[in-house]
Amino acid sequence: MHHRYDVVVVGAGGAGLMAALYAAKGNVSVACVSKLYPTRSHTGAAQGGIGASLGNVGEDHWEWHMFDTIKGGDYLTDQDAAEVFAKDIVDAVIELEHMGLPFSREADGTIAQRKFGGHTREFGKAAVERACYAKDRTGHMILQTLYQQNVKNGTTFYNEFHVFDLLIEDGRCTGVVAYDLATGELHTFHAKAVILAAGGYGRVFKITSNAFTLTGDLMSIYYRKGLPLEDMEFYQFHPTGLSKLGILVTEGIRGEGGILRNVNEERFMERYAPTIKDLAPRDIVARSMITEIREGRGVGPDKDAIYIDLTHLPRETVEGKLAEITDLARTYLGLDPLKDMVLVQPTAHYAMGGIPTDIDGQCLSDGAGGKIEGLYAAGEQACVSLHGANRLGTNSLGDLVVFGRRAGISAAKYARQADYGRLAEDPEAETRALLEGLRSNRGKDNPADIRKVLQETMMNNVGIFRNGPDMEKQVEIIKELKERYKNVGVADVSAKFNGDLIDAVELGFLLDCAEAMTASAVNRTESRGAHEREDYTTRDDKNWLKHTMAYKDLNNDGNVLIGYKPVALKGYTRAFEPKARVY
C-alpha cells in the first residue's frame, strides 16, 4: 500500500511528537509512524524532570546551563548545539506550559524547579534548582500534552507500524517502508522529508532501564546504508537499577538518604567519595559499585548486586516520597524497603551517540559537512552532540523538545519548496527480502539465544569498565553472532501479530548497534566521560578531542571503518572552569 505525505516522522516519543507538531504547524501534511502507540513510548518513563534556566527558585542563566552541559559532556559536546539548547529550552518549557502541561508549582504559582546532579550556578560554584517537573511523571505528561496537540493540529498516526527501511535515492530521502503488525502488510510512505526519532538501544545490554522496544532500529537502518553513526562508544550507565531487571531506581532514593552497602554492610562510598559519599556523580557511583562486586564484596545469589539501605528512613519517606520504587521492590523483588535492604545493580541507561545531525536536525553523511537532503533526526537516536561524552540528568527531555522542534521546522520548510523525489521501482523489495529470508530459514538457532549471548557479553566486555583485549574479544563474538544470525529461523509463520518475526528483525538491528559501538570503543584509546578504559586511564585532548564516525564497510561485512568529525568549540575550555563570570 502506498501513502503520500509532505513530512513523515518515524517514532512518537517526545522527539517524534514535537517534530510532528512543528511540521504540522508549518502547513504541510504530516504522518507519524510508530511501532508503539504514542503514549507508550519510553519518554513516558522519565520521572526526574526537564532542565531549563527559568530561575524560579534561585538565580539562573542560560549561559550557566550551557557551560554545565559542556562540562558534563567532558568537552566533547558541540558548543553551538549547547548554546542553542540552553537558550531555546527556556522558551520551550514555557510553551509546554501554555500547551497545558501540568507542571508542579512553586508557592508563587511559577513552574516548580529542583536540583539535579551537575546543574550549577556561576559555572560550578553551587547547585542550582533547574529541573522543571510534574511530580515524578514529567515524561508521561510531556507525551500526553504533545499527543493531544498533534491530534489538534491534524497529524495522522500510523500506530504499531514498524519502519524497516529508509528510502534514499541519489543522496535524497524519499520515504520509508513500514510493516503493519496487525496485518503483516508492507506500506510505502512516500515523503518529501523524513524525520527519524526512534529512540535509544539500551537492549543491547543485559541489564538496562530501557523498554524492550529500544533496539536501535533506525540507527541500524542508517548504518546499513553505509552512513555514519557518531560517538557510539559513549553509553551512560545509571548506578541503580533493580537487580536482574534493570528497572530504574531514581537518584532521589539517595537524595532522600538511602545508603549503598556491600556484603559486609559497609557504607563503601565513604572510601570512594569521602565528602559527598552516596551522592557522588552517576559514573563514579556506578564504577565504585562494580569495583566492590569485582573484588568479591557483591551481594545476592550471584554476588553481582549491591544493597541500597532505606531501613533507617521514616515510613513517611519510604512510602511517601519514594512510593513508586518501594512498590516496585515489593512487587518485583519481594523485598520490603522498610525492613529489607534492596538489591540494585548499575543499569544501561542512555546513548549519547547516534545518527549525526547539524543543529537544525539535518542528517550528516560524513564528518566533513556532507548532508542528506530531506532527512532529519532528533531525540536519543540522534547525535547533534549536545551530550558529548556524558549526559546530565534532565538534559534528554530538553534535547527532545528543542531539537525535535528544530527538526520539525526544518523539515516543513524543506517540504514546502520541494517536489516528491523519485521512488525506486519496487521500494519494498529489500524489506520483503529481509522478512522472507527470516521466515524461510530453517536453521535451528533461535533469536532469543543469540540475543542472550549478545546482551551478556556486551555487559561484560563493553560495559562500565573497558579494556582493549576484552573489547577485541567482543568484536569477534559479534562477528560469530552475526554468522549465526544469518541462519536463524522464525517458528511462527503467521501474517498477523507476528511477534517472533519482529523479535528476529530487531535482533539484527541490535547486532549492528553493538558492532558500531564496540569498534568505536576499541578505537578510542583514552578515558573520557562514560568511556572508561582500564588500559588508557587518562583523557587525551591532544589526540581525542574529536567525534568518532563509524561506518559499516559495505564491501566487507563485519568490518567497521572509522572516521572523525571536529568538535564545534565556542570558547569554553577546561582552562575556563575555575573562573567565575560576573553578570
Ligand SMILES: Cc1cc2nc3c(=O)[nH]c(=O)nc-3n(C[C@H](O)[C@H](O)[C@H](O)COP(=O)(O)OP(=O)(O)OC[C@H]3O[C@@H](n4cnc5c(N)ncnc54)[C@H](O)[C@@H]3O)c2cc1C
Ligand atoms: C526509565 C527512564 C527514566 C528516564 N528519566 C529521565 C529524566 O528524568 N529526564 C531526562 O531528561 N531523561 C530521562 N530519561 C531519558 C529520556 O527519557 C529518553 O532519552 C527520551 O525519552 C527518549 O525520547 P525519544 O523521543 O528519543 O524516544 P522514545 O521516547 O524512546 O520513543 C521512541 C519512539 O520510536 C518508535 N520506534 C522505534 N523504532 C521504530 C521503528 N522501527 N518503526 C517505527 N517506530 C519506531 C517507538 O514506537 C517510540 O514511539 C529516562 C530514560 C529512562 C529509560
